[in-house]
Amino acid sequence: MTQEIPLFQNYPKLKTIPWVFVVNVPTPVEKMKHLSKKLGREIWVKRDDLSHEVYGGNKPRKYEFVFADALAKGKKKILTIGSIGTNHGLATTVHARRFGLETHLYLIEQKISPEVLENLACHHYFGAKLNLMRNQKHRKIAAKTKAFFDRSSYFVTMGASSPLGTLGFVNAAFELKEQIQNNEIPEPDKLFVTVGSLATCAGLVLGLELANVKTKVVGIGVTDPSWSSKENTLELAVKALEIMRQKDSSIPDVSQKLEERLIVDHSYFGGKYGEPTPEGLKAIEIAKNDGLDLEYVYTGKTLSGLIDYIRKGKVSEEDVSVFWSSKSSADLSKYVNKTDYQDLPKKFHKFFV
Numbered sequence: 001m002t003q004e005i006p007l008f009q010n011y012p013k014l015k016t017i018p019w020v021f022v023v024n025v026p027t028p029v030e031k032m033k034h035l036s037k038k039l040g041r042e043i044w045v046k047r048d049d050l051s052h053e054v055y056g057g058n059k060p061r062k063y064e065f066v067f068a069d070a071l072a073k074g075k076k077k078i079l080t081i082g083s084i085g086t087n088h089g090l091a092t093t094v095h096a097r098r099f100g101l102e103t104h105l106y107l108i109e110q111k112i113s114p115e116v117l118e119n120l121a122c123h124h125y126f127g128a129k130l131n132l133m134r135n136q137k138h139r140k141i142a143a144k145t146k147a148f149f150d151r152s153s154y155f156v157t158m159g160a161s162s163p164l165g166t167l168g169f170v171n172a173a174f175e176l177k178e179q180i181q182n183n184e185i186p187e188p189d190k191l192f193v194t195v196g197s198l199a200t201c202a203g204l205v206l207g208l209e210l211a212n213v214k215t216k217v218v219g220i221g222v223t224d225p226s227w228s229s230k231e232n233t234l235e236l237a238v239k240a241l242e243i244m245r246q247k248d249s250s251i252p253d254v255s256q257k258l259e260e261r262l263i264v265d266h267s268y269f270g271g272k273y274g275e276p277t278p279e280g281l282k283a284i285e286i287a288k289n290d291g292l293d294l295e296y297v298y299t300g301k302t303l304s305g306l307i308d309y310i311r312k313g314k315v316s317e318e319d320v321s322v323f324w325s326s327k328s329s330a331d332l333s334k335y336v337n338k339t340d341y342q343d344l345p346k347k348f349h350k351f352f353v
């Protein structure tokens, strides 16, 4: 039996929204003792990297609502898009199959790194059907066209950052509130989180507001600023709120209050998605002292933002900060070792040689 999620405990009328169990929750909260000492501030981490033993991170939280919707509509296949090393595509592949859903990935090239090749090998290992597309536009058109003509297919937007996916992080905010109430973590003043395709940050901002937690959110943008903007993040949060209020009109319309809770900062982006920054690489090394395994595309940049905010005095001495650790830390090497790249569709072989 699965325990009722905090979102439904707080708003029982939302139980009519389809939901399936994916994530091992609550994910732990831990003090980052080493970093706290180094910077002279109290810093905690929310270990969403441990959200699942096969493949965790932030994505599975979104699937609890997204896959449930697909299943409720009688769909058999998930079609989604990303770059060849997409974390979202891998998380989709790993978790969708538990529900009998087959994953089809429409991918474009990206800068090759060991992590990218590891994910690509795992897409295949866990049974994804792989399609290599010429560019972003082709990728989306191909996936959407297939979904349109094949009625057993369900299209999942980039990063599963739909209003439904966002509800996964509204729930996560209520989970954090429970941990605060249980004295597992002090109520944070600031929460640092990566902003990529938006739903993680959008859901947290909305959830913290509804849960009446004082925490302000600093979103560190790691994708093009025109996409991962504050405006787009708030727009997504408001769409998620609309879904909630359609089911339960007693939920307050907090849409006008979200703005003051959120900063989105692209100062640590480095100008290009997927490119490392020197500060991000340094943050990865520093985080190892607190037992965290970060990477340079998302979480390294976000922690570098937190460190810089503290160094620049943007976090006061009394402030408690929490870093949202959103990249799966599960070991994939055992799956990679069992995968021969020559078994992938031919178009993908060039990335491995």
Ligand SMILES: Cc1ncc(COP(=O)(O)O)c(C=O)c1O
Pocket: 057, 058, 087, 088, 159, 161, 194, 195, 196, 197, 198, 199, 200, 201, 298, 299, 326, 327, 328
């Ligand atoms: C590891 C990791 N952290 C954070 C993010 C950002 O989350 P979101 O896409 O919901 O903005 C992503 C994906 O973009 C990710 O793969």
